[in-house]
Amino acid sequence: MEKLRLKNSTLKVQKKKLHMQLKQKEEMGEVLHEVDFNQLQIENKQYQEKIEERNQELLRLKLKAGNTQQVLNSYKRKLHDVTARFKCLKTDCKSRCDQLGKISIELESGEQERLKAETVNRQLRQQLGDFRVPDVLDYVKERATLYDILKTVRSWERKVEIAQMALKTHRKEWSRIQKHSYQLNPWNALEGIPL
DSSP states (O other), X not given: OHHHHHHHHHHHHHHHHHHHHXXXXXXXXXXXXHHHHHXXXXXXXXXXXXXXXXXXXXXXXXXXXXXXXXXXXXXXHHHHHHHHHHHHHHHHHHHHHHHHHHHHHHHHHXXXXXXXXXXXXXXXXXXXXXXXXXXXXXXXXXXXXXXXXXXXXXXXXXXXXHHHHHHHXXXXXXXXXXXXXXXXXXXXXXXXXXX
């Protein structure tokens, strides 16, 4: 019974609190009528529909963001591939530019050599144009003269060789005679010494 009384007093206190809260709400104009409650339910339903629409929109945007992310990743891969290709092409371009520079230098050198060769060719053509072929008879006479001169030169060269050999033989003989002469007469050796 004590428990019932305690429970009853607790309920009375709660009832009192609720009446006071209701009274405060009435004073503040916050009393809910059935019409207000229905209005709140309608608004609540409208808000739930809006929330559902927003959730659908959010889901659609998330799907769109996922698709966009996939496209972005695809473009990033393509950009990476294009960048790598660009670096490769840039290196290749630099190499070709270096080769082109070397070829230009070689071309310039070749052009200078060509100009020199043309100058020499022009001079030779000029000499060829100025050249007059001698008559056949003059040519034969010149060849005969050349043959005679060469024959004379060979003859003189042989004579010089013979004279050199004779000189060598005479020197040896003279040296031998002088040696023999000093051995026979030692006073001859003294004749050459000044007193």
